[in-house]
Amino acid sequence: MGSLPNEKDKEGYVLRRFRYYAPATLEEAVSLLGELGDGGKLIAGGTDLLVQMRERGLHPPYLVSLKNFSQLRGIGVQADGGLRIGALTYLRDLERSEVIRQRFDIIAQAASLIGSVQIRNTATVGGNLCNAAPSADMAPPLIALEAEAVIFGPGGERRVLLEEFFLGPGRTVLATNEILAAILVPPPLPHSAGTYLRHTPRQQMDIAVVGVGAVLQVEPESRRCQVARIALGAVAPTPIRAKGAEAVLTGQAITDELIEEAAQRAVQECRPISDVRASAQFRRWLVRVLTRRAVSSALAKIS
């Protein structure tokens, strides 16, 4: 994963030089990225990028700033009740958005957990997704909502299901000359709700050891689950959907026993590693506990 903190540059944390571009249009940005090739890095909030440049040996010779693209910042409600979330939307604004808290609470929940107020005022949802840490907190909720990534490139716009957006730690389907422009969230299903939970050793300012996002649609009287979507973070090279766990719940009347069965199924589907934050064994334990809690919480929100 790069250099350890005690191997930092002798000069301390001063950044190495780079050329800085601030294109005025998306077309210009895409064209510029195409010319620069692998040397160019996009900068949105910069909260992951600058830390990597200081501590992980990342020294891009060029940075391409997205600061002129205010059109990519903001939350728009679509005609069908879905959302178009600009990739440059600050996490703090997702956390505080009325429409998101009322109709897509799982998104606000996840955003509120990332970093501190200061970080959330600088970091963007697009940055969190494109940095593509397996533990990215915005991924499981958006995957569980079956969100799509809107990608802008030389050929115009294309869309990719967020579930298919991630290729590995730090890698996405984005080509070097593509920019994540927005996230499209489908309209909320009637009688549905979602919860994102994660385990961190500290109460604030930490990185998820395990993250679970669960979205359910449940018939209120019969407690029959019509739709179940469970997404896991930090337990595989990418955020993943636990489709086996989902199948346990789908079409069934939800009971505590069924939730436990789904949680155990989710454990079988995850592929965690042992690292500085946790052992694989502990992560598997957490998947079971957090899946159970996230599903129960989503269910309680519907009732």
Next chain:
Amino acid sequence: MAKERIQLVVNGAITELLTEPQRTLLEVLREDLGLTGTKEGCSTGDCGACTVLLDGRPVTSCLVLAMEADGREVLTIEGLAQNGKLHPLQEAFIQYGAVQCGFCTPGMILAAKALLDENPHPAEEEIRRGIAGNLCRCTGYDKIVRAIAAVSGLEVDR
């Protein structure tokens, strides 16, 4: 490396300067403008000592490139007192003994100001969440929370 021209409003004053692109807002404030109230604690956005208000929003200036702050408004701790009169938060921090070594204090006060600007009467839990991005190695946070609570009119027991 060629320098770029940027213009920002710092503590109410329009400020133009030349900087190389790899410099952060923190460096520019401290080294170019001599505003050394804002501190460098970790350079990774974890400690909050470098907190300033950018367009009214608290940010860790060690992670903001000066180029990204171009055209924006910055408030540092130096800009808080008006005409020699301390801000209520500054008065409260003194009165409640919320300052020991003082290194976290500028960032802490600005984070608290941003909290109260948004939520004038926070509960204690909300105060603690609002300053969660500001580490203090001296005080144990108790007096800091009491000082902020005092300004917002909240009674804190214990």
